[in-house]
Amino acid sequence: MQGDILDKIKANPKYHQLVSTRSSYGWVMTVLMLIVYYGYILIIAFDPKFLAKPMGAGVTTVGIPIGVAVIVFTIVITGIYVRRANTEFDAAKEEIIREASK
Numbered sequence: 691m692q693g694d695i696l697d698k699i700k701a702n703p704k705y706h707q708l709v710s711t712r713s714s715y716g717w718v719m720t721v722l723m724l725i726v727y728y729g730y731i732l733i734i735a736f737d738p739k740f741l742a743k744p745m746g747a748g749v750t751t752v753g754i755p756i757g758v759a760v761i762v763f764t765i766v767i768t769g770i771y772v773r774r775a776n777t778e779f780d781a782a783k784e785e786i787i788r789e790a791s792k
Contacts, residue, residue: 698790708782712775719771723764730760 699705733741734753741753 695787695790699786702786702789704782704789705786708779708786712779715774716771719767723767726760726763730756 733756741751741756743752744750745752745755
């Protein structure tokens with residue numbers, strides 16, 4: 691019985707669409723994160739004076755808010771992925787399982 695359901699799932703075009711969409715979405719998010727993170731690291735490596743510029747009269751430098759922005763960006767894109775996974779991807783998964791169980 692379990693093998694029949696798995697075969698039905700694997701034969702369902704919606705399953706292949708889900709796998710493709712989820713995979714490409716994951717790669718897009720990964721590339722965005724890598725660009726932001728390694729962009730920050732490259733600025734540290736090649737233009738540390740830019741990040742060392744003080745902001746206003748205080749001791750905070752330009753690098754601090756940029757570093758915080760990298761962390762916030764990570765949290766935001768993780769939240770975006772989780773929200774889409776919990777709504778769209780899970781709904782599609784449940785529909786595929788329901789169709790295969792008929």
